[in-house]
Amino acid sequence: MLYILEDTINGILMGSIYGLTALGLTLIFGVLKVINFAHGSLLMVGMYVAYWAVALTGLHPYLALILVVPVMYLFGYYLQDIVIKPIFKAEREVREPITVIIVTTGLWYILDNVTLLLFGPQYRTIQANPLRGKMLELGGMLISVPKLWGFVTALITAASIYWFLQRTRLGRAIRATSLDRDAASLMGIKQYKVYNIAFGIGTATAGIAGVTLVPFYNVFPSVGVLFDIKGFIIVVLGGLGSMGGALLGGMIIGVIESVGPQFMAATWTEAIVYGLFLVFLFVKPSGLFGVRYDW
Amino acid sequence: MMGKRVSTLLWCLVTGLLVGLLVLFWGGSGVTAENVVKIGNIEPLSGPSAAVGLQGKNAREMAVEEINAAGGIKSLGGAKLVLIYADSESKPEKGVAEAERLINTEKVNVLTGCWNSAVTLPTTAVAERYGIPFIVPVSVNDKITEQGFKNVFRIAAKDSWWTRDQFAFLKDMEKEFNVKVKTVAFVYENGDWGKGFAGLWKELAKKGGYQVVLDEPYPSTATDLSPVVQKIKRANPDVLFLVSNAADAILLTNTLADYKVKPKAIIGSGGGHADPSFLKATGQNARYIFDLVEWETDVNKPGAKETNEKFKKRYGYNLAGESVDAYVAMYVLADALERAGSLDPAKIRKALAETNLTKGPGMIVAYDAVQFDKTGQNEHAALVMVQINDIGHGMERLTVWPKGARHAGYTPVFPMPQK
Numbered sequence: 003m004l005y006i007l008e009d010t011i012n013g014i015l016m017g018s019i020y021g022l023t024a025l026g027l028t029l030i031f032g033v034l035k036v037i038n039f040a041h042g043s044l045l046m047v048g049m050y051v052a053y054w055a056v057a058l059t060g061l062h063p064y065l066a067l068i069l070v071v072p073v074m075y076l077f078g079y080y081l082q083d084i085v086i087k088p089i090f091k092a093e094r095e096v097r098e099p100i101t102v103i104i105v106t107t108g109l110w111y112i113l114d115n116v117t118l119l120l121f122g123p124q125y126r127t128i129q130a131n132p133l134r135g136k137m138l139e140l141g142g143m144l145i146s147v148p149k150l151w152g153f154v155t156a157l158i159t160a161a162s163i164y165w166f167l168q169r170t171r172l173g174r175a176i177r178a179t180s181l182d183r184d185a186a187s188l189m190g191i192k193q194y195k196v197y198n199i200a201f202g203i204g205t206a207t208a209g210i211a212g213v214t215l216v217p218f219y220n221v222f223p224s225v226g227v228l229f230d231i232k233g234f235i236i237v238v239l240g241g242l243g244s245m246g247g248a249l250l251g252g253m254i255i256g257v258i259e260s261v262g263p264q265f266m267a268a269t270w271t272e273a274i275v276y277g278l279f280l281v282f283l284f285v286k287p288s289g290l291f292g293v294r295y296d297w
Numbered sequence: 298m299m300g301k302r303v304s305t306l307l308w309c310l311v312t313g314l315l316v317g318l319l320v321l322f323w324g325g326s327g328v329t330a331e332n333v334v335k336i337g338n339i340e341p342l343s344g345p346s347a348a349v350g351l352q353g354k355n356a357r358e359m360a361v362e363e364i365n366a367a368g369g370i371k372s373l374g375g376a377k378l379v380l381i382y383a384d385s386e387s388k389p390e391k392g393v394a395e396a397e398r399l400i401n402t403e404k405v406n407v408l409t410g411c412w413n414s415a416v417t418l419p420t421t422a423v424a425e426r427y428g429i430p431f432i433v434p435v436s437v438n439d440k441i442t443e444q445g446f447k448n449v450f451r452i453a454a455k456d457s458w459w460t461r462d463q464f465a466f467l468k469d470m471e472k473e474f475n476v477k478v479k480t481v482a483f484v485y486e487n488g489d490w491g492k493g494f495a496g497l498w499k500e501l502a503k504k505g506g507y508q509v510v511l512d513e514p515y516p517s518t519a520t521d522l523s524p525v526v527q528k529i530k531r532a533n534p535d536v537l538f539l540v541s542n543a544a545d546a547i548l549l550t551n552t553l554a555d556y557k558v559k560p561k562a563i564i565g566s567g568g569g570h571a572d573p574s575f576l577k578a579t580g581q582n583a584r585y586i587f588d589l590v591e592w593e594t595d596v597n598k599p600g601a602k603e604t605n606e607k608f609k610k611r612y613g614y615n616l617a618g619e620s621v622d623a624y625v626a627m628y629v630l631a632d633a634l635e636r637a638g639s640l641d642p643a644k645i646r647k648a649l650a651e652t653n654l655t656k657g658p659g660m661i662v663a664y665d666a667v668q669f670d671k672t673g674q675n676e677h678a679a680l681v682m683v684q685i686n687d688i689g690h691g692m693e694r695l696t697v698w699p700k701g702a703r704h705a706g707y708t709p710v711f712p713m714p715q716k
Contacts, residue, residue, distance in 0.1 A: 135554060262524070
C-alpha cells in the first residue's frame with residue numbers, strides 16, 4: 003500500500019511539471035488558436051538559458067528564474083511579432099490560421115537544429131546544484147526534492163496566470179481576443195499586441211518549466227520533442243485555455259506513468275496515455291475544464 | 298496588385314534556382330571522378346543518437362585524413378577517400394531512403410553505418426540488392442550478419458557474444474571474490490538492441506542457475522524513470538543488467554542513486570553507458586558500475602594511446618566503442634581497396650571477404666586481427682569489461698576483464714559497498 007502512495011505522490015509531482023510545460027501551450031492554443039508545434043523547442047531553449055545561467059554564475063537554479071523569465075518573454079514576444087504576425091495578417095478572414103502550424107513546425111526544426119549546431123548533441127546536467135539528488139524521507143517513502151520544488155512552482159505559476167487573466171485589465175483583454183478577435187478590435191483592443199503578449203507569457207512559462215527540469219533532467223537539443231507530444235495530450239485532456247485543466251491533465255498523465263508500471267511493463271503505460279487521449283477526443287473533446295465553443 | 302505578388306514569386310524562384318546551381322557546381326567541382334573512392338556513411342546525425350553519430354563521423358574523418366595523407370590508395374593511383382554523410386535520424390525508413398540516394402545519385406562505392414541496429418538491418422538489404430559492399434562498424438544485432446547477405450561485413454562483436462561475455466564475467470567475479478549471486482534483474486531500452494539482449498540474457502540466466510526477479514523494458518525516451526527504479530528497488534536483485542542509450546543511462550544512474558538502490562553489481566552493455574557525456578553527467582553516481590565495451594582507453598595495444606590522445610585533442614573527448622570501430626572500418630576498407638586494385642563492387646567485396654588485418658595504424662582494438670567469416674562477421678572481435686571508479690585521477694573507466702587485460706595494479710570492487 004505504501005508503494006502505491008509513494009508512486010502516486012511521484013506521479014502528482016512529475017505530473018505537475020508536465021502540466022507546467024503545457025501551461026504555455028494551452029494559453030497560446032486557447033488565446034491565439036495557434037497550434038504551436040515549436041512549444042517543445044521553446045521549452046528546450048528555456049532549459050538551455052537556465053543551464054547556461056547556472057553554469058556561468060553558479061547561482062541556485064531557481065534564482066536563474068530572474069534571468070530566464072524576462073529573456074524568454076521577450077523571445078516569445080518578438081517571435082510572435084516578427085515571424086507569426088505576418089501570417090495572421092495574411093489570413094485575416096479565417097477563424098483559425100492554419101498556415102501558422104506549418105510556420106511553427108518550421109520553427110521547431112530550426113530551433114532544435116540551430117541549438118544542435120551551436121551547442122552540440124551532448125547531454126548536459128548541472129552537477130553541483132544544491133537540489134541535485136536530494137530526497138525527502140517521509141515515513142519510509144522517498145520523495146524527490148527537485149520535483150517538489152517543481153510542484154510548488156507549477157501551482158504558483160498556474161495560479162498567477164489564472165489571477166492575471168481573470169482580474170487584470172490586460173488579462174481580460176486577452177480573454178476577449180480569444181473569444182472573438184474582431185469584436186475585441188472593435189472594442190479598442192489592439193489585437194496583435196495582445197497576441198504578442200500572450201505568446202510572450204506562454205514562452206516565459208515554458209522557460210519556468212525549463213528551470214524546474216534542469217536540476218534533475220538532461221539538457222540536450224532534442225529534449226523538447228519528448229515534452230511536446232505530452233503537452234498536446236495534456237492540453238486536450240485539460241481543456242483549451244484552462245490553467246487548472248493543464249495542471250490536472252498533467253497530473254493524470256503523471257500518475258498513470260508512475261503507478262502504471264507497478265502493474266505492467268513501463269512501455270504499456272505510454273499506450274494507456276495515448277489511449278486515454280483518444281477516449282477523451284471521442285467523449286469529451288473540450289477536455290475537463292474546457293469551454294464549449296459554438297462557432 | 299496581383300502583378301506585384303507574381304513578380305516577387307518569380308524573383309524568389311530565380312534566386313533560388315541560381316543559388317541551387319551555384320551550390321551544385323561549387324560543391325561538386327574540384328574532385329575528378331576517377332581518382333576518388335566515394336564512401337557513403339549513414340549515421341544518426343540528429344535526433345536522440347546524434348551524440349554517437351557525431352563520434353562516428355569524427356573518427357572516420359580522422360582516419361580518412363591519415364590514410365589520404367599517407368598517399369591514399371596506391372593500387373588505384375593514389376586515389377583519395379572521400380566521405381559522404383547521410384543523416385538517418387535513427388529512423389529505419391530514413392536510413393533506407395538515404396542508402397538508395399547514396400547508391401543511385403551519389404554513386405558511392407562502399408557504404409558504412411548505421412549504429413542503430415534497427416536502421417542497419419533494412420539498410421543492408423538495400424546495399425545487398427545493389428551489390429554494394431556495406432561495412433557495419435558497430436551495430437550488434439545478431440540478425441545483421443544472419444540474413445544470408447554477401448555484402449555485409451561487421452567489425453563489432455555480435456549481440457550474443459556481448460551477453461555471453463557479461464555472464465562469463467559475472468561467473469569469474471563470483472569465483473574471484475567468493476560471492477554468491479542468486480537473483481538478477483534485466484532492465485533494458487525497448488528497441489531492437491535492448492530486446493535482443495534481453496532474450497539472450499534470459500537463456501543465459503537459466504543456464505547459469507540465476508533467478509530472474511525483474512524483466513523490465515522501458516521507453517528510451519522516457520522523461521521520468523522513477524517508476525522503473527522503484528520496481529528495481531522493490532525487486533531487490535543481487536545483480537542488475539542494463540541496456541541503455543545515453544540520455545536514459547544518465548537518467549537511470551542518477552535516479553538509482555537518488556533512490557539509494559544498491560545491488561551487488563550493475564552491469565551495463567556499452568552504448569549509453571560508454572558515451573563520453575555519461576561520466577560528466579553522472580559523476581559520483583556512476584561509481585562501481587561495470588560496463589562491457591569494445592575498447593577502452595587503457596587497452597594495451599601499440600599506437601592506441603597516441604591515437605586516443607590525437608582524437609581527444611581534436612574533438613575534446615576520448616575514443617569509445619563506436620568511434621574506434623569506425624576508425625578501424627576505414628583502415629579495413631583502405632586495406633581491402635589496396636588488394637582489390639579496382640572500384641568494381643564485386644572486387645571490393647571479394648577483397649573485404651579476404652581481409653586479414655593484423656597490424657597498421659588502424660589496429661588499435663583490443664584483439665589481434667580483423668578477419669571476416671562466411672557470414673561477414675569479424676571472428677576475432679572481443680570485448681572488455683571496465684569498472685567506473687576513482688583511483689585518484691577522477692572518475693574513470695578501468696579495464697578489469699579478461700584478467701589478462703586488467704588495468705595494472707587495480708582490483709575491481711565487487712560487490713558494491715552497501716553504504
